Amino acid sequence: MCGIVGAASRNNIVDVLIEGLRRLEYRGYDSCGFAVINGDDAKHPIERARTTARVSELAEQGKDFCGTLGIAHTRWATHGKPDTQNAHPHISGGLIAVVHNGIIENYESLRTELKTAGYEFSSETDTEVIAHLIHQSYSASKQADLVASVRSVLPRLHGAYAIGVIAQDRPDILVGARVGSPLVVALGSDENFLASDALALAGRAHSMMYLEEGDVAVLRASGVEIFDQSGQIVQREHKAMPAQADSVDLGPYQHYMQKEIFEQPRAIGDTLANIASFGPELFNADPEEWKKFDQILILACGTSYYSACVAKYWLEDIAGIPTQVEIASEYRYRTTVPNPNALVVVVSQSGETADTLAALRHAQALGHQYTLAICNVASSAMVRETKWNFLT
Known part of the structure; x- marks a missing residue:
């Protein structure tokens, strides 16, 4: 059972992503990773850290990273063995980074199509297919509309999934979408968050919204927009954040x-x-x-x-x-x-x-x-x- 955490803020969010992953460790995982973009520099490359070790090792890898926008992930291997190459986030063309929960059932046919179009794969995962499809759509878009590119790809993906997406040249927005798998948008002060489990953000945000089937969320530090399946902006019910549970802390135990x-x-x-x-x-x-x-x-x-x-x-x-x-x-x-x-x-x-x-x-x-x-x-x-x- 994978875990997703994402954040859009005016401040460095590396510690927020790492803490969110720590709170999701109770779910179990065999690899983890995160990617961030510095909102002050649209030309700065996406910085990424991945490991098959624990979240504490990931934190050490990324201790010098700085970003105001980012996505993070804990993975249970389904497609491809548990190694660093298969760990999320997956990046396409240095431009699009994606984290993903769920299974893309038609990924093999999509993979073949993308290879024919010239895309090279560095992993065995179904997630990399999503990254390349969004990259393909985004690169072909005259207006470089990340939200439209994500929405155009969703109907092509068969299965139950939730995704978080960032683009190197759009350091101001984080896009999330859910089809069959849960995703929560949490609201803070000059920062907003995305997560597969609200416990990842307990104590950090003041309220949250559950995305409904087919929703696409656009997160900025200044606010959140949610689009339904038809592309209309909608309001989702605000709920109180859950209290942080002791059960997510490892305490004195080894595992x-x-x-x-x-x-x-x-x-x-x-x-x-x-x-x-x-x-x-x-x-x-x-x-x-x-x-x-x-x-x-x-x-x-x-x-x-x-x-x-x-x-x-x-x-x-x-x-x-x-x-x-x-x-x-x-x-x-x-x-x-x-x-x-x-x-x-x-x-x-x-x-x-x-x-x-x-x-x-x-x-x-x-x-x-x-x-x-x-x-x-x-x-x-x-x-x-x-x-x-x-x-x-």
Whole structure:
């Protein structure tokens, strides 16, 4: 699960990008990187640092960088091995830099097309395809309109993704776009931010907006504009920033797996501390509505899937209700026969797991209307898109 952080400011934002990545370390990653542009010099090249080490090593690499506009990224490898060449940001022609969450399903055909057009690839990623496509459109534009170039490329990309884009000769704007993957715009004082997870910017910004499907955001130090799929300027609802969670800090532990293992007793205790009884009321649900359920379908990935397998035994043994557990990454591509009286439960630590989100949307498209999210993050896409939620 990748992480994106971006910033447009009147001041040096390198420390902001690094701190944002540190707060996203809890998601896990195998490489990281950032790129910045100095807003005082439109001729200055994009400065970039990338590593397969930790964010602390990235900070050391970029300690002498200075930029008022930038993008940063933590990567879990999907296309291409975890190495420095495949780490984000990816740069095309020294002009366009891109960070990307998600998967471009038609990247191979686009890659072939771009090679025919003369573009050379330095990585194995699907992300580099995006950078070259935007570069191609931007270079051909008489007005050098970065926003228009990004918007022209989006319909060509098949899949679920979120991107952050900067151009070397436009040190005043950062462009973000989302199709299927979450992206947040956060507002500060003479600085504005982009992130895949609001926790990356907690304490830095005073409010935030969730981009909706197909939105393109244009960030400047002075303000933000959001365009919908039709190209119209729109207003999105402002929300309060979440408090910074202790869970994103590594603390005294060597790594996040160790932290999660040793924090399990406390985490369970904290979750159960204020629960007097277990019933529909716990989820702010109508008890009469819950009497309809004759099946539970749980969708999850990774360790959340293993937890769901344990829950199946308990639910069938204690509650006596048939329970089905599906790996979200497989369920999302299957055509199933929906049970209108089933409760669909999605489980994700972050509430942003791409395959689990896609599986939830697939279930809803099939006609499932009763959905419950179990996750840690109140501001996550999964919580927003389900009928009920339970925060652990």
